[in-house]
Amino acid sequence: MTKTLLKGGRVVDPANGRDGAFDVLIDGDRIARVGRDVPVDAGTKVIEIPSGLVICPGLIDMHVHLREPGQEHKETVATGTASAVAGGFTAVACMPNTNPVNDNAGVTEYILKKAAEANLARVYPIGAVSRGQKGEELADIAELKQAGCVAVTDDGHPIATAMLMRRALEYTTMFHLPVIEHCEEQTLKGDGVAHEGFHASALGLRGIPGEAESIMALRDISLAELTRGVVHIAHMSARQTLDAVRWGKTRGARVTCEVTPHHFVLTDEMLGAPIAYDTNVKMNPPLRETADRDAMLAGIKDGSVDVIATDHAPHHYDEKRVEFDRAPFGIVGLETCVSLCFDRLVHSGVVSLARIVELLSVNPSRILNVPGGSLAEGAPADISILAPDLRVTVSAARMKSKSRNTPFDGWQLRGGVAATFVGGRAVFVNENVSIDL
Numbered sequence: 001m002t003k004t005l006l007k008g009g010r011v012v013d014p015a016n017g018r019d020g021a022f023d024v025l026i027d028g029d030r031i032a033r034v035g036r037d038v039p040v041d042a043g044t045k046v047i048e049i050p051s052g053l054v055i056c057p058g059l060i061d062m063h064v065h066l067r068e069p070g071q072e073h074k075e076t077v078a079t080g081t082a083s084a085v086a087g088g089f090t091a092v093a094c095m096p097n098t099n100p101v102n103d104n105a106g107v108t109e110y111i112l113k114k115a116a117e118a119n120l121a122r123v124y125p126i127g128a129v130s131r132g133q134k135g136e137e138l139a140d141i142a143e144l145k146q147a148g149c150v151a152v153t154d155d156g157h158p159i160a161t162a163m164l165m166r167r168a169l170e171y172t173t174m175f176h177l178p179v180i181e182h183c184e185e186q187t188l189k190g191d192g193v194a195h196e197g198f199h200a201s202a203l204g205l206r207g208i209p210g211e212a213e214s215i216m217a218l219r220d221i222s223l224a225e226l227t228r229g230v231v232h233i234a235h236m237s238a239r240q241t242l243d244a245v246r247w248g249k250t251r252g253a254r255v256t257c258e259v260t261p262h263h264f265v266l267t268d269e270m271l272g273a274p275i276a277y278d279t280n281v282k283m284n285p286p287l288r289e290t291a292d293r294d295a296m297l298a299g300i301k302d303g304s305v306d307v308i309a310t311d312h313a314p315h316h317y318d319e320k321r322v323e324f325d326r327a328p329f330g331i332v333g334l335e336t337c338v339s340l341c342f343d344r345l346v347h348s349g350v351v352s353l354a355r356i357v358e359l360l361s362v363n364p365s366r367i368l369n370v371p372g373g374s375l376a377e378g379a380p381a382d383i384s385i386l387a388p389d390l391r392v393t394v395s396a397a398r399m400k401s402k403s404r405n406t407p408f409d410g411w412q413l414r415g416g417v418a419a420t421f422v423g424g425r426a427v428f429v430n431e432n433v434s435i436d437l
C-alpha cells in the first residue's frame with residue numbers, strides 16, 4: 001500500500017474541530033493521520049499543497065439525477081460522476097426517476113455496477129417510494145435497502161397521498177432510511193411553469209405559488225411527527241417552506257432540509273433578463289422572488305438549512321431548445337456549486353468555510369448514514385481540495401457533464417476546486433491550479 005502525505009494547506013474539518021495548518025497522511029484508501037509535521041518514511045510520496053488551498057472531507061451531493069438507465073443521451077453514470085469529481089464531489093446520491101424507475105434491486109445493482117466501472121465518485125442510489133413512482137403502492141423498500149439504496153423518494157413528483165406518505169414514514173423507520181420529499185401540492189401547481197408573481201405575469205407564463213411547496217412540507221412534517229419517521233425536504237425554494245421546517249424542528253419532528261445554489265443565488269427576475277424565456281432558468285421548484293432568495297440565505301446563516309445539494313438535472317440541448325412552456329424542468333449543477341458557494345456565501349460574508357463543509361459534507365453523510373464528512377484517522381481518504389481565491393469563468397462547453405443546461409455560463413466567480421481524492425486516489429486535478437501530483 002502506498003502512502004501519500006498532503007503537506008501544507010489549511011485543513012477544515014468541523015466534525016473533528018479542526019481549522020488550521022495540518023498535514024494529512026493517506027495510507028492506501030484510508031486517512032492514517034492528521035497533525036502538525038507528521039513524520040514520513042522513505043517510501044511516502046509527499047505532495048506540497050500551495051498555501052491558500054483548503055483540504056476538507058469529500059463533498060457529498062445528496063440530490064443528483066444521473067439519468068441511467070434509460071436517458072443516456074442526457075447523462076450516464078460515467079459522465080455524471082466525471083462531472084461530480086470535477087465539481088469537488090467525492091460522492092453523489094442519485095434519484096430514482098430513471099427509466100425503468102429505480103424501484104427494485106435490479107436497477108439499483110445496475111447503477112452500482114456502472115459506478116464501479118466508472119470508478120470516479122462514489123454513487124449512492126436512492127430508491128423509489130412507490131412502485132414505478134406512480135404513487136399507488138409502496139415499492140419493495142426492504143429489497144431496495146438490501147441492494148444498497150440509502151434513502152427513498154418519488155422525486156420529480158411528490159409522494160402522492162398523505163396515506164402513502166404515512167406508510168412510507170412508518171415502514172422506513174424499520175430500515176433507518178430517510179424519506180426525501182419533493183414538496184409540491186399538485187392541484188396548486190397545476191400546469192404552472194414559473195413562480196407565480198410579477199415576472200411570470202409580465203411574460204404570460206402560468207404561475208406556481210410558494211404555497212404549492214409549503215403546504216406539502218407542512219403535511220409531511222406533521223406526518224413525520226405522527227409516525228416518528230424521518231423526512232428530508234428536498235430543494236426548498238419558498239420562504240414559507242423554510243418557516244414550516246423551522247416549526248417542525250422546534251416541535252422535535254425529525255425533519256431536515258436542503259437548498260440548491262440556484263435558489264440562493266437567482267430570482268425569477270431571470271425569466272425576463274438577460275434572455276427572456278431562457279429555458280435554462282426553468283426548473284422545479286421554480287426560481288422565486290427576492291424575499292424567498294434572501295430567506296434561503298438567512299436559513300443557511302442561522303442553521304435552519306442542513307444541506308446544500310445541487311439537484312443536478314441534465315437535459316439534452318434539443319429538449320431545452322423549445323418554447324418555455326414545453327421545455328423540461330431542471331439545470332446541471334455539479335460543476336458550479338463550489339464556486340457559487342464561495343462567491344455568494346463565503347466571500348460575501350454569509351457563512352464561514354467550516355459551515356460550508358458542514359452543509360456539503362458533514363450533514364449529507366449524517367442524513368444518508370454514509371461514510372464521510374470527517375477526516376478522522378481510519379476514515380476513507382475521500383478528500384476535496386478547494387481553491388478559495390481561484391478566479392473561475394463558468395464554461396458550459398467545457399463541462400464534463402453530457403448536458404450544458406446551465407444559466408451560469410460565462411459567469412465570473414471567485415473560488416473553485418483544485419483536486420478531488422476518492423479512496424486515496426486523485427480522480428480530478430484542476431489544470432488551472434498548480435499542485436504537483
Ligand code: DOR
Pocket residue numbers: 065097155156157182282283284285313314328329330331
Ligand atoms: O427541475 C427539476 N428537474 N426538478 C425535479 O424535480 C426533477 C428534475 C429532473 O428530473 O429533471
Ligand code: ZN
Pocket residue numbers: 155156157182234235284285
Ligand atoms: Zn425534485
